[in-house]
Amino acid sequence: MAVQTFSEPARPSDHDAGKVPETEILPEPAWPRLSFASKYAAAVAHSLGPLRPEVPSVVLDGTKDVIEGHLSTALETAGATGTVVIHILSHGRLSNDNRLHIAATESTQYVGTMWDVSTFIADLEDKDRPNPSPNVLLFLDVCHAGGALSDAFLRTQQEDRKVFIIAACPRDENAYAGNFSSVIAAVLADAARNGLGVDPSVPYIPLEKLVWEVRLRLNALSGDRAQSVYTGAMDAATDLPFLRNLVCPQDRADLPTAYKDRAFRELMSFVEGAYPSLDLQHYLSRVHGGVGADLDPEHCHFAGRSTQLGKLARWISGEADAQVPLVVVTGEPGSGKSALLGALVCCAHPYLARQLHTVVNRIPAEHRPPPTDHIAVVHARKRTLNDIVTALTQQLHLAHPQTGWTPHRLIEAVADLPSSPLIVVDALDEATERTSIAAVLLTPLARVRASTVSGRPAGTPACRLLVGTRPWWKQLGLTPLEQAANELGRIDDLDTVPTDTLIQDLTSYLTALLAEAPRYTNKVTLRGDLARAVAQALVKGEDRGEFLKARLYARHLAQRGPTDLAGIGDAARGAPRRLRDVLQLDPSADQAWVLPVLATVAWAEGEGMSDLLIRTIASAFDPNGATPTPEEISAALAQGTFYLRSSIDPEHRTTLYQLFHQGLADDLRNNPVLDAEPPT
Incomplete structure (x- = not known):
């Protein structure tokens, strides 16, 4: 909901004016118009739509009664998820007792005419409510928005909390030009498009990740009018179903085996x-x-x-x-x-x-x-x-x-x-x-x-x-x-290990891998002869790591290997002599940004790199120095998934990537750009 237009200040009636000297009649000061409010409210609702089971509605220029009525309806009809998401864009002011009040369309700058959001939040957090409150995610884009997080609210145990507030600024600072709402709309749009990098196994966007993204973008946007997000701890909201992660299939049938x-x-x-x-x-x-x-x-x-x-x-x-x-x-x-x-x-x-x-x-x-x-x-x-x-x-x-x-x-x-x-x-x-x-x-x-x-x-x-x-x-x-x-x-x-023994072991390994490939399911003699010929070629490579090369080359053979005995010689001659040769045999490595992404991930430390960090670095490995889009990075990660292993960031629940084998990482660190011609 947003308030864009505010009523003119009340003037005394002619009857009242006759009783008081004109010099002592002071009109209540009016709130300036927020010309951007309707645009940003609509943008937030549009971006929020795919992430919620219900269709978001926009309340524009509501009175206090209208605002309270819509909120009451939303809370009573929280639906199956038991959650409500509220976005408010207006003017805000603190009372003398530091309670946050928000301007409705009829409000003047006197707090007595404004809507008391602090009381609204306290009521939701009241454990003695006749009807327990649903969980509420509240985006507050008003000046002094952090005042909604009172000391008593912050002292509430996280596991008992009903309201999770993301405020445009601390209580002693101002919000400017709808910047916070603009960023919220953009972040929610990205959440709908790519899940903000949250792992596909996580069904809902963690609020900590959401806050991190908003804070990062708001800091970059604020410029001279600095503005910083203010919020309480969000640990307890990690699994609450506020915002669906659309990257996570609803039936989970498309997840990896x-x-x-x-x-x-x-x-x-x-x-x-x-x-x-x-x-x-x-x-x-x-x-x-x-x-x-x-x-x-x-x-x-x-x-x-x-x-x-x-x-x-x-x-x-x-x-x-x-x-x-x-x-x-x-x-x-x-x-x-x-x-x-x-x-x-x-x-x-x-x-x-x-x-x-x-x-x-x-x-x-x-x-x-x-x-x-x-x-x-x-x-x-x-x-x-x-x-x-x-x-x-x-x-x-x-x-x-x-x-x-x-x-x-x-x-x-x-x-x-x-x-x-x-x-x-x-x-x-x-x-x-x-x-x-x-x-x-x-x-x-x-x-x-x-x-x-x-x-x-x-x-x-x-x-x-x-x-x-x-x-x-x-x-x-x-x-x-x-x-x-x-x-x-x-x-x-x-x-x-003696060469003969190594060839025998590699042959057994390759045979087991090829047995799972549909093109070799019923070709026992072919896959056995092919495995032995390739094993003999691998032991003659320029570097070691025969089992890793066998593993990667078997994937190539499963898709493009010979289908008769006559092709075994060519397949053996095409076996990678160096680890990096495997990438040149893989068509997915030729796709846009796959190799720069793999070269970037080769430098991952700890549990791995997020897609955001990969995007920031990948241009350094692009021959033309181009900058990839988030969609290009997502596509490259999908194309190169065979070479990656992933884990989940315990804080933001985003996917972290690293190469599946340190040998490949070492090779790409030393040779981030492939040869112009594939091995022959």
Whole structure:
């Protein structure tokens, strides 16, 4: 609702005028006309429409009675969502007791003639109301709008709050020229068009994300007349159905397979909540052989590495090398380190082993470690020493000491445990503080023995420590860990596997991947011969990472591979010799902005980049220096989804993107622009 025109000030009647000297008759001051009000009110209603189940109405130039009547009707007919969205654009003034009043069409500048919005809000928040209020989202575009958030309102517990206010300015500042309403209309329009980058699995736009977008754009728009959004905490409104996320399909049938499968979704949700540092998506994407939206819980393509699996399974179970405290699995990017560790984790973790039958049954029984009750698993990518310590203490269910955890206290606590836990730390080379993690935590853990308190035999290793990292010991500052592994345990280097064995493993892996492709479903001989020919070509590449290249090239073959034996030679010759060659074989990489977007995401830190940040940076990787539109970025992310993995920002619930494999990220960081000609 908006008030654009205000009544002329009341003049005294002739009768009254005759009783008072003319010099003492002062007309009540009028409010200036807001010529922009009707335009912006209509724009907000238009943008809000697709996001709400009801059709928004516009009340223009209402009296106090009309305003109160429309609001009462809206509250009484809140509908199935139990929510109401209100937008108000007018003049505002604070009373002497700091209560916010808003001008109706008949109001003058005296607060007694204005509508008391503070009383309206207090009534909605009253727990003793005969009829409980629906949840209300209130956009206030008036001067002193922040006055609606009284001290008493701000003290209300979030979970008990009924009204969520987004104010155009703090209580001691002014709002100008409808700027706030203009921004609200634009942000709501973008929310309807692209969901503001909110993840497709989130059905409603989180208010924190909405506020962030409004604040960002209003700050850029205000200029000399600075204006800043004022609001209370919005945490409790994260899941309230105020604004639909239209990117989230209503029947959710169009979501990726990993989202559609309820059991799988619940598993992911449980693990992410209980053990976020485990990063189940990371391991499953490696073991399943799927990427991003292609991650399919119904299929697992893990193959090969039988020798390494068998040795590690016997070590984990205690059947062999019981006195070995440390095993480090190394290999170049794409050699299959995480797939190997992921397979072991899915079998050895008691909860995962019960849920992930597809993975467990893919591992030969003789190479399958039994579930172990004492296990902690951490994907170390982008994590600090403190992150690793915290993750291990939580997963091992260690009692929190009064003085807090330190690496030394964790090591002592592990030594005091009555049984030896299995600790898995993958992607150590990608950790933020890898040198400290290796020197201060992992190496001492490998060297410590069970204490007398533990009740275990003297000299027993305190734990079994399994670490995955690239073998760049000196370059990465991991020399102490290398020395400990050579002295106390062993290093399983996947790059030293005999060529014949590697070809055999790659052939098995490719065969499993191609078996899922419709063009090879009934062509057993063709896919077997094709897999072997491609495997033989991959081992002759210019760089390592044969399993990663196999995984990516199999996708190309599934779509454009030969359909008869005569085409196998050409397919083998077209196998990528370098990791970056895979992108040149993918038609989606030729689509506008796909490669600049992937090159941008290669630099993602932490949990990843939002689409807004990607759009800001992507032009740096465009040969012409052009600036992409939000629609072009959305299209590029959709085209390049195979190469991406995503997570959800816990604050704004937006989708964060990173490349699915660090090897690809490293390659694109070093070579952000592809060669002019594809490999031959």
